[in-house]
Amino acid sequence: xxxxxxxxLRQASLLAASAALACKREKDRPAPPAADPRPDPAAPGAPxxxxxxxxxxxxxxxxxxxxxxxPGAREAGVIEYVDRExxxxxxxxxxxxxxxxxxxxxxxxxxxxxxxxxELGPEEQDQVLSQVQTASRRxxxxxxxxxxxxxxxxxxxxxxxxxxxxxxxxxxGYSPLHWHDAGKxxxxx
Amino acid sequence: MSEHDVVIVGSGAxxxxxxxxxxxxxxxxxxxEKGPRYDLADFVQHDELRSAxxxxxxxxxTEEPHMVKVGDEPSHRRSSEGWISCVVGGGTVHMxxxxxxxxxxxxxxxxxxxxxxxxTVADWPISYSDLAPYYDQVExxxxxxxxxGTNPFDPPRSGPYxxxxxxxxxxxxxxxxxxxxxxxxxxPTPRAILSRPxxxxxxxxxxxxxxxxxxxxxxxxxxxxxxxxxxxATGHCTVxxxxxxxxxxxxxxxxxxxxxxxxxxxxxxxxxxxxVVVSCGAIESARLLLLSRSARFPHGLANGxxxxxxxxxxxxxxxxxxxxxSSGGGKAIRGLMGxxxxxxxxxxxFYAPRRGGEPKAGTIRFDLAHPNPIFNAExxxxxxxxxxxxxxxxxxxxxxxxxxxxxxxxxxxxxxxTPHTFVELDPEVRDRYGLPAARITVKHHEQDLAGAAxxxxxxxxxxxxxxxxxxxxxxxxxxxxxxxxxxCRSGKDPRESVLDAHCRAHEVPNxxxxxxxxxxxxxxxxxxxxxxxxxxxxxxxxxDRLAKREL
Numbered sequence: 001x002x003x004x005x006x007x008x009l010r011q012a013s014l015l016a017a018s019a020a021l022a023c024k025r026e027k028d029r030p031a032p033p034a035a036d037p038r039p040d041p042a043a044p045g046a047p048x049x050x051x052x053x054x055x056x057x058x059x060x061x062x063x064x065x066x067x068x069x070x071p072g073a074r075e076a077g078v079i080e081y082v083d084r085e086x087x088x089x090x091x092x093x094x095x096x097x098x099x100x101x102x103x104x105x106x107x108x109x110x111x112x113x114x115x116x117x118x119e120l121g122p123e124e125q126d127q128v129l130s131q132v133q134t135a136s137r138r139x140x141x142x143x144x145x146x147x148x149x150x151x152x153x154x155x156x157x158x159x160x161x162x163x164x165x166x167x168x169x170x171x172x173g174y175s176p177l178h179w180h181d182a183g184k185x186x187x188x189x
Numbered sequence: 190m191s192e193h194d195v196v197i198v199g200s201g202a203x204x205x206x207x208x209x210x211x212x213x214x215x216x217x218x219x220x221x222e223k224g225p226r227y228d229l230a231d232f233v234q235h236d237e238l239r240s241a242x243x244x245x246x247x248x249x250x251t252e253e254p255h256m257v258k259v260g261d262e263p264s265h266r267r268s269s270e271g272w273i274s275c276v277v278g279g280g281t282v283h284m285x286x287x288x289x290x291x292x293x294x295x296x297x298x299x300x301x302x303x304x305x306x307x308x309t310v311a312d313w314p315i316s317y318s319d320l321a322p323y324y325d326q327v328e329x330x331x332x333x334x335x336x337x338g339t340n341p342f343d344p345p346r347s348g349p350y351x352x353x354x355x356x357x358x359x360x361x362x363x364x365x366x367x368x369x370x371x372x373x374x375x376x377p378t379p380r381a382i383l384s385r386p387x388x389x390x391x392x393x394x395x396x397x398x399x400x401x402x403x404x405x406x407x408x409x410x411x412x413x414x415x416x417x418x419x420x421x422a423t424g425h426c427t428v429x430x431x432x433x434x435x436x437x438x439x440x441x442x443x444x445x446x447x448x449x450x451x452x453x454x455x456x457x458x459x460x461x462x463x464x465v466v467v468s469c470g471a472i473e474s475a476r477l478l479l480l481s482r483s484a485r486f487p488h489g490l491a492n493g494x495x496x497x498x499x500x501x502x503x504x505x506x507x508x509x510x511x512x513x514x515s516s517g518g519g520k521a522i523r524g525l526m527g528x529x530x531x532x533x534x535x536x537x538x539f540y541a542p543r544r545g546g547e548p549k550a551g552t553i554r555f556d557l558a559h560p561n562p563i564f565n566a567e568x569x570x571x572x573x574x575x576x577x578x579x580x581x582x583x584x585x586x587x588x589x590x591x592x593x594x595x596x597x598x599x600x601x602x603x604x605x606x607t608p609h610t611f612v613e614l615d616p617e618v619r620d621r622y623g624l625p626a627a628r629i630t631v632k633h634h635e636q637d638l639a640g641a642a643x644x645x646x647x648x649x650x651x652x653x654x655x656x657x658x659x660x661x662x663x664x665x666x667x668x669x670x671x672x673x674x675x676x677c678r679s680g681k682d683p684r685e686s687v688l689d690a691h692c693r694a695h696e697v698p699n700x701x702x703x704x705x706x707x708x709x710x711x712x713x714x715x716x717x718x719x720x721x722x723x724x725x726x727x728x729x730x731x732x733d734r735l736a737k738r739e740l
Contacts, residue, residue, distance in 0.1 A: 037236065037238070037239040037243055037244075037245065063578065063579055064578040064579065064582065065578075065582065065583060066579060066580060066583065068580075068583075070583065070587070072583075089251065090244070090249035090250075090251045090252065092251070126579060129578065129579075133575060133576075134575075140575065140576075143576055143578065144571070144576045146578075147570050147576045147577070147578050147582070148567060148570075150578075151563055151566040151567055151570065152238060152242070152563055154566075155237075155562040155563045155566055156236075156237065156238045156563060157234070157236045157237070157238060157239070160238060168562075169562065171590075172562050172566070172586070172590045173590050173591065174560070174562045176234055176235045176236065176237075177233070177234070177235065177396070178394070178396040178397065179395075179396060179397030179398070179528045179530065179560050180395075180396075180397075180528050
């Protein structure tokens with residue numbers, strides 16, 4: 001028996017109310033407001049990406065999920081997600097590996113095409129990415145991490161900076177509330 | 190004089206259930222939970238990053254590392270593997286709620302099947318029939334959904350499930366037909382998820398976001414929304430979130446005096462009680478006891494026998510994915526693309542060896558792959574020897590999301606305890622509280638890999654029989670980290686066990702452990718239901734001892 005949304009919310013609020021009542025009886029402290037799960041821009045940690053790092057990662061993620069008939073990394077603003085997430089103190093090691101990968105891409109680009117990675121055409125960028133992926137274990141690990149970051153930035157909640165306008169969710173057919181709702185317009189903070 | 194009779198460390202399947210088992214009889218209980226208490230409102234927005242890929246439930250490895258070495262890895266590495274869930278309700282908040290019972294043979298694996306060479310297999314000190322009334326009680330109280338009499342391999346049951354099985358996807362009758370043609374006995378997977386309103390909670394609305402997420406309407410029967418509020422409602426239970434227990438303190442008489450804990454502001458407290466119950470998950474419970482050193486217990490509390498942290502068993506995990514494309518194998522299936530998460534089928538035809546020499550294996554569960562979008566995309570990207578990217582990735586994602594449905598066979602198989610799988614304290618690495626981190630070493634017994642390989646082959650056979658367009662072994666012999674057992678195992682012989690048949694430490698008469706630590710052999714199912722049933726059994730024993738003033 002499927003309940004309609006209004007009934008669900010009504011029942012959910014009743015359950016929450018009774019839990020709150022029990023909470024008062026047990027002399028417990030009220031639960032603190034849920035911590036913001038996004039990386040804190042004010043916290044001490046890594047600075048934003050440098051313009052070069054950002055340009056390389058913007059181009060690289062756009063090769064992981066190219067734009068075309070369907071949206072890609074650029075439409076979703078994946079680079080914004082990557083820039084913010086790499087500032088997390090918990091991701092210091094990941095940041096180091098990603099930035100080492102940026103150096104590898106840049107170096108290979110100059111060797112292959114005599115230009116910065118971000119200035120190469122898409123086919124040449126693909127060649128460089130392939131080279132880095134197949135050259136070494138570290139290279140393969142870097143491309144794997146790059147793909148994971150791109151997918152997170154494409155399909156994660158927009159409040160983290162990517163999936164802008166829920167373009168990723170709409171393409172994939174997901175709604176964060178109920179799988180049944182996929183495809184319907186979704187208003188987001 | 191302490192305010193509380195019993196202090197419980199941890200509020201998941203063991204601690205949360207035990208809290209009610211005691212408080213409902215008037216025992217004054219304090220539950221100290223390291224993590225926060227979430228509420229329904231926290232679960233409304235299914236934020237996959239927050240729930241499943243960041244630190245909503247499990248700490249970052251930079252903050253609270255585990256040092257982990259699996260198989261032939263060269264050395265221990267910093268990881269967040271081995272954490273279950275550090276929140277009020279523990280792992281039951283983000284579980285998928287597969288609520289199977291162990292089988293009779295699991296309680297006497299040693300006597301019935303022998304000791305595989307190089308293993309430390311031992312019998313349980315109790316039998317299935319000792320636990321059966323408590324399995325009944327948990328199922329009834331939580332309103333577990335299932336269909337008695339449909340699994341010929343089920344252990345004996347005294348009656349029906351309180352609720353019928355969850356609704357099934359349109360693919361399920363086709364799967365049933367295919368599996369029955371193979372001579373197997375598929376049956377509805379029993380779930381700790383309400384198929385009907387029960388006890389003030391609404392039924393599941395099939396939102397699709399289950400495993401890895403808190404349930405937004407309370408239909409998933411975590412201890413957070415069942416045993417814990419019931420315990421609090423008795424007036425005899427206090428739950429304190431943000432309370433990190435750093436030591437179980439032993440008095441000069443060799444009994445547990447209480448616990449030391451740190452609050453969110455960093456202030457230290459000591460709580461005294463007549464009895465202490467530890468329930469942090471098998472890895473972290475072992476760690477807590479190893480950290481609790483004194484003159485009388487120089488190797489950790491209750492560890493004079495050197496068994497704390499030993500005999501760790503996880504669950505052997507394997508996974509097979511299959512595609513049913515709407516233009517291919519799924520063409521004849523009406524409703525193929527329906528957005529409903531559960532095929533809801535399990536097969537236990539291969540649970541126990543049918544002939545000598547066959548490995549002890551376990552359970553195959555058939556469902557659609559979890560709908561979590563990043564998880565699916567990552568699965569697609571990592572489907573081959575090298576990670577996919579570019580147009581090839583986009584095409585593969587398009588296929589996964591729009592051209593058919595992806596099914597998954599998840600395998601829960603025996604993990605045999607050996608001297609090579611254990612928990613100890615790391616000599617160097619500390620967590621953010623300054624305490625030595627758990628150092629975990631894991632190695633499969635070859636019989637476990639044989640069991641997983643056998644079940645993987647069966648799952649492939651099943652999908653081919655169903656007419657799948659592609660079948661892919663995603664994992665052939667891994668571990669499910671959140672299913673942890675054995676580190677304080679129960680047994681009759683104090684030389685081979687840490688706890689007795691009532692989960693009381695042999696060496697410390699008022700110390701109990703009620704998470705999976707007590708379980709000597711893990712069997713071929715996830716053991717959340719078993720942990721909860723056992724917690725009610727231990728509660729009955731503890732109530733009795735408290736009433737008789739033995740504690």
